[in-house]
Every structure is written in structure tokens, then in C-alpha cells.
Amino acid sequence: MIGGSPWRGGGRSRVTGAQAYVADLRFEDLLHVKLVTVDAARARIGRIDPARALAVPDVRLVMTPAELPDPMPRFGPQLRDRPVLAVGETAYHGEPVAAVAAETIDAAEEAAGLVHVDFEPLPAVTTIAAALDPSSPLVQDPALRPGDALAQTNVLREHRFGWGDLAAGEREAEVVVDGTWSFPMVTQFAIEPHAFVAAPDGDGIAVWSAIQHPYWLQRVLASMLELPLSKVRVFAPDPGGGFGGKQHAKYEPLVAFMALRLGRPVRLVLTLEETFQAVRRAAADVRVRSGFRRDGTIVFRDIEANYLVGAYADIADRVVAKGSYTSNGPYRTPAVRIVARSLLSNTVPSTAFRGFGNPQQIWAVESNMDEAARRLGIDPVELRLRNLARRGDAFLPGDLPADGVWADTVRAAARRIGWGSPLPAGRGRGLAVGLKEGPTTGLSYATVRLLADGSVVVHAGTSDMGQGARTIYAQIAAHELGAPVDWVTVVMGDTAVVPYDQQTSASRSSVLMGNAVLAACRQVQARLRTMAAALEGVDEADVVVDGGEVRLGDRRLEIADVLTRGLGRLGGELIGVGEMRKEAQPEHPLGGTAAFYEFNCTAVEVSVDIDTGDVTVERHVTVSDVGRVLHAGQVRGQDEGAAVMGLGHTLMEHYVWDEAGRIRNLGAIDYKIPTTMDLPRSMESEAIEHADGPGPYGAKGMSEGALLCVAPAVAAAVRDATGAVIRDLPLTPERVWRALQDRTPV
């Protein structure tokens, strides 16, 4: 059961077309919403004239800022800076200034194009250099950041982390490796575009959103609408992919205000192009200086990272902080200085995206390690092993000590890729490691109901967006309570029915919600013990409930039989409630230590077409320290999926902006993500299991690890194959070709 590969919970409906995503739900009396935008990034908004739009038959409302409360309601997980609709000025290309509701999609689309908006484009801040330039315009009104000394700049926040004596490290260093690496803006590109529905619900409101944290959204909406939590019901149907981009409210407040104004359900389904204008990953320039002794021992690391976040904070500064806090990596480094800035810009607000700020840093730090290996004349695998933290090492002072035998992971990847063995001409190998802090706080409740026939209903507020949380909870309940896995039903996605869960993020759900489900099962087991003891006339202490059965000494009883006898004529059920908390630690720079680390080692072999610069990944090996595999097929799916997603930002994906700050490659034609034609020619995934995680049966979270260090592994392999050193992503054929022309002749 645990570690096997039963069919996915919800799998059958996913292959029959019956799975209902938000855009598939049926509503009586539904109105359709389209956003109104202007063709500019930053622009002064003048008069908005809805007359022609309102003249379109079937149009019911043109929502403008004038139709919303004054002052404009604002929201955001870090700053309440994002308005429901842009007021006065737009802050980025695609920010809505109005919205139309109509009886048909056609009418809404036609009318959205007829809303007349007077606007005057203004200079926009779209690059890191411009955001750092004190003469650039301010992206945010300083009034949105009262009491903030940085409010007169475009620096949203600056973080400083570190430990040890950097000056001493500098003196001790025999080799210093210094460079700056850049990471592009990329977008989550979930195949399900975001969709939002709001409907009046008695004296409250119901909202449907493919969101990764229905309870957080409930809190945001309750606060904005001045409703008690119990009057805001959030339905969160399984998202069709999230990757972080379905965290945090986007257009839910807008559709909620529209539904309440109209007294009818309204639905907004974004186009793919609009999702590019709703969510993205922060770009970053990361300078890394590392000092080494000649034997390869790291003596200091000095990192300065500038992340280009968007026009509103969203969760972007948390991304910057968390991605930078661990940026020294899994190494024992005596002195570390990390400075990281989140820089506001007139671009799409960046938000959570698989890896959460770490891939940008890991690209730089691991590439720096690769350069160091060359300078030192030490094998890159050996250099990493020499400095890698061992289990229990306090490699990150004040945080969780190293929680895995990480050298096993590195050695497995090196062995699988055939590290050190001869390669054909034109081929190269690269290897890199990635580390990410798991969740720093958490709160998950689960209820488990053992029904009279021995079947089980689990309530868990996780969003199953493809990671397979339903399957995991069904496996846990089946294992603990003796039910076949297909006798377990997992209910999610309704704040009125399912108890609270903080969020689905940071690869937390198998660990934190998994533990809550396990705790609820244990409570049911305790009730079974009491029941069995009474039925058999023995002491409770003599009854063991474990692994799906009831034991009294040598006797084994079926749980279903105990239930039938114990529940009696009235039937009923046994209910358990589980709670899993990871408390905040206010003195910690991130508000709490890591629940676990995700640790991955990726090794690749590439070939490079010298004439075109095209990079082919011939072999891709990803090895992750997962603690314990709960579902072998899903671990592999997450690992390989993260790896291929990593190949996207490594080889092809990036936004293109014009000078005015407009996105020039909106949509699927001009923004490419990996397809079957872009896969590595061979792919291997391995899970390292030492049952040393905090989750059920020793599991750790693992859904992001295999993305973390793809880029530095591939770039190292390109360098190995060609000698070309490239410090900017993505490694497009043109960029690689140019680097090949610039190579120093050997």
C-alpha cells in the first residue's frame, strides 16, 4: 500500500472527461465577464466611457473604478497594494481598468472592446537596472507603504542574511571565483487558464476558484466584503495545474464585487494570454563571490541578488527572502553574506512558482561552483562532496540541521550518468545540486470517518492540482484502517464542509496534511481499541490496532467485524480529527525553521550542434532525497515533471518586452514550453529513501526538487561539450551559437 502505485485518486474522471474544472461547472443564470485593458504598461487613465459597451445587447454591467467603493479596495498577501481595478494609473501591461458582464461570452467580448478609455502612456520601469536607478519613476505610490524608509525607492525590501566572519574568509581564500548570472522572467503556463466564479449565496457569497489555498482566499474576501468567514464559501475544484501561479487572490475580489452588484453568478475565464499578464516568476541577477582553499574547501560566500518583481508585491518578496535565505546551498561554509532585494517594476506581478525563488540563486551558485572546480582543478562532483553538509550538520545556523544523507543523492546521480567515463566527441556532462527549505509554518486539519461497512471518508483541505494528494491520503487511511484503497473517498475543495488547511504550497501536503490524516486515523484507531476491548471483555491495553487490523494477543479481528458488532443496530461511524501544526518562530528570519529540506542532484549529458547552437539533452538523471516514497508512480511523475519544467527556463522560456513595457510574446505561439519533441533522449529518476523525513512513514516533500538545479547542470554540460561559458538563461540556440563564436580559441 505505502510505496506502491495504486491508480490516482480522481484518475478515472481525468481520463473520461468527467473531471469538472472551474470553467466546466454549470450555473443557472450565469453572466460572463471580460476584462478591459489598455495597450500600455504604465499609463495615466483618464475618462472611461462605457456608453457604447452598454449599448451592446445582453450587456448587463460595465464595472469601472467608479462602481467600486471609494477608496478603492486593495488586497495582497504581503502588502494590501493591489486594487480591484486600476485606479488613476495602470501599473503593468494587462492590468484591468474595467470589466464587462454580459449574458453571452460574445457580447462580453464585443463590449469589452467598446469601452472607451482615455489613457496616456507613461515611462515604465521594466529592468533591474532601471529599478535600481534613483532617477526612475516610482512604481508604487509611497502612500501604499506608510512608514517604510524604502517607499521613496523602487526597492520593495532588502534582506540581509549570513553568518561567520566574512573578512576572515576573504583573508583565508586562496582562490576567489566571482561572476553574475541572470535568470529570465518565465510564466507558470498551467494548461488550465485561471477561472473564477462568484455568486450571491443567501446572505453571503460563494466563490469558485482553482486556488491553492481556499481558506486564505476566504479570509481575503471576508475582509474585503466585510462578511464573517462563515458567509464566504470558497469552492476550490481541483486545479488543472498550479505550480504556484494559483496561489493568492487575483481576480476573485473583482468577480465577487460584480456578483454582489448584479445579484447573479458571474464567471471570468482568463485567456492564456491573460494568464501571462496575471502570474510569472521573478527575473533575477545574482552575483556570487566564493572563496576556496586550494584543496577545494569553501571559506566564504558573498551573494548579492536583485530580483525583478512586478508592480504589486503579491507574495514576491517572500519568494525573494525564502529563495535567498538558503542560497549558500547545502554546503558547510564558515562565512556567508547574502543581500537580496525585491525590486518593483511596471511588469506583471511575480508570484510563487515551483522552486519559490531558489532556482534563480541555484543557477548562479551552482554555476559558480562549476567555475570554481575548473579554476581549482578539482572534479565538480568531488568539489561538491568535499563541502556537502552531512546529516546533522548545522550548515544553516539557526535552522533545521541537514536532514538527509545528501552524499548518497549526489553519488547516485554521478553513478547513473557515468560520471568520469569517456564521452563521444561533442558531448558534455554537467551535475549540480539544489536545496530548498520546506514549509516554515503550517496548520492542517483533517477528519477521517470510518463508516459502518469499513469504508472511509477523508476530509482534507489540500488542493489536488496534479501532485496526487488524494491518492496519498487514501493510501494512508487504507493502510491505517484496513480498507481497500478504492473504499476511501477524499473530499476537498469546499470551505463550508472541509476543515481548515493553511495552503497547498512548498511541497507540504504529503508531510503536513499527511500527518493530520494520520493523526485522525490514529484517533479512529483509539476508538476501535475501546470498542474491541468492550466487545471482547478485555483491557484496552491488551488491544492493538495497527496496519489495518485489530489484534488481541494472537487473535486477529477484522476492523469491519469489530465495527459491525460495536456500532450495533443504529450503525453510525467512528470519527477522528487530526491536527498538524508547525508553529511560527518569530525570532527566525523566515518566521520559522524548515519542516524539511528538498534536496536534489541533477546530472545531464548534452550534445551541442555547433552550427546552430541547438542543445540536445541526451541523458537526464534526477535523484531526489524524498525520505520515503509514498506512491512510486507519483514520486516519479513529480520528479520528471519538475525536471522537464526546469528544461523550459533553461533552454527556451522567457518573456520578451518592448521599450514601453508591453509583453511582445503573449501566448502559445511565441512563448514555447517543452513538448514531447524537447524531452531528453533518456530520462532516469531515482528516489533516495532513508525514512528520515517528518511526514508519514518518514516522507519528505519532493515536488519541486528536480527543477531546482536543471539550469546549472545543463550549462555545465554545454561548457564541458564546447568550452562556452554562458551566464544568462535561457540557453537558446542563438545565445549558445553566439557564445560559441566568442569562445577563446583553444
Added chain:
Amino acid sequence: MSDPLRIEVRVNGRTRAFEVRPHHTLLDSLRDDLGLTGTKACCLVGECGACTVLLNGRSVDACLVLAVEADGGDVVTVEGLAVDGQLSALQAAFLETGAAQCGFCIPGQLMAAHALLATTPDPDRAGIEEGLAGNYCRCAGYEQIIEAVQLAARGTTGPSDAHPAADAHSARAAHPDAADRPDVADRPDAQVAPQ
């Protein structure tokens, strides 16, 4: 806006006559006129493959076909794959290899795979990669999707009791009126009526 036109299309074996707007796509009609929401909308420009269906036996992006072009045609959507509740070999293979993750691209992947196997019953890996090249999966479960197609092509899979589904119900995330409608399709033992 132009007047609606009446068309007749055979969809999943059943002849449907209905009115469409001339500018509406087959995707619009399947989802909005016929309520067949298994076919998904994503890029709407024929790049992502989420809306792949079979039209007269060929796989097409339903977002690039006008509904009127399907007049008199034969359309198969993902809802038409299972017969009397029995999954097709490909559907079962997708479950067997864990190919469906978030699931949003899966209807399109299945239809593209069906079209591929109809013309090439035993494709090699390169053939499968090419056959599915127009179908994005951002979960990037491509390896398991390719394995599912290989498994189905070998004919070694089918609905099997040996691999019980860990299926479960979503909370009723629908209009309150629909709140008591059983989610039969998600029951392992349920019969799914072909559309």
C-alpha cells in the same frame, strides 16, 4: 451578429442537430451547446492541443475548426472513449502508468493518442513523440504518457481489477442545484453512459 445556422453532427455515435453562430468553433459548440466539457480550452490558437478531438477519424484542434465545418461530420470526444463504462485500452493505460496528473491536458492527449494508434498501431518511441508533439502537458508527465501509449499499443492493458482506483469524490463544487447529483463518473464501480 450573423444569424445562427443549423448543423447536424454525429458526436460520440449520436446524431445531434443544433444551431451555431457562424464564427463559433467546434470547441465552443462542444462545450457550450452540447455540454461536453471534457474537451478543454487553453491557447485557442492550435498550439497546445488541449481541445484535440477526432473529426471524421482525424485528430483536430477543435479551436481551429468552425462548428459549421463539422456539419455532417463525425466527432469523437473524450466522453466517447469509454463504452458502457468500460475504459478504452488507452484510458486504462493512462491510469496504469500514472500519466494523468492534473488531468487538464489528458482529454487532448488521449484523443491524439487514439488518432495515432488508429493509423500506426505499433508506433516506436519517436513516432509517439511526434504523434503527441502538439499536446502540451505542463505537469510534463510526458514519459508516463508515452509509456501509456506504448502499453496500450502492446494491448497488454485493459480495465483491470488488479489495480483498484484510489478514486474519490470532489466536494460538490457546483451550483447549489447540482449539489445532490451523485458524481457517478468518479465511482470505480459506476457505469459511465456513453454520450
